[in-house]
Amino acid sequence: GAGVSQTPSNKVTEKGKYVELRCDPISGHTALYWYRQSLGQGPEFLIYFQGTGAADDSGLPNDRFFAVRPEGSVSTLKIQRTERGDSAVYLCASSPRAGLAANEQFFGPGTRLTVL
């Protein structure tokens, strides 16, 4: 079956602009995660959804970052007034809610965001 997909694969924007990054999780997965990865570092947690609600948003760096998942499937990560420091690969992952399969998170290929 289809894996996690993310669009766009690459996004170049100018400082101060607004961007939206999209994640399509695996069908039926209720948990959805956003991470971001800077060069040479491991992925850093941003936010986690269980269904439509954000169960843990402790990783969002500031109020310029916001994410939604209105129907419990597709999620959009929104970044306002982008800064050069926001440049990174933004990764999305999904998993079933609970049980043994919840041990594994399935990652998408990421969106590479470059802020000029």
Place this chain on the structure above:
Amino acid sequence: DAKTTQPPSMDCAEGRAANLPCNHSTISGNEYVYWYRQIHSQGPQYIIHGLKNNETNEMASLIITEDRKSSTLILPHATLRDTAVYYCIVRVTGTASKLTFGTGTRLQVTL
């Protein structure tokens, strides 16, 4: 989640076993050891996880010491396609909680 310590890089000859160590001396009783890997320009991929018994699947084996303070991921016959960054993570299992990645071990498999 408990912190993990891994060597920054390792080399392995193709066809040989790759043994990747991880220290997690502050692991709690309800935390499992997980391994993920990330091939260049791809998202991380789950490999294996375990609590205290050794585990094996089609990708790798996981050996956890009796005191659970360290573990080793074993790729029995490494291939060039196993070249990746390998992350050791400790986490409470059975719940859809976040993963806390460190900087991992960069494994280079060579001919």
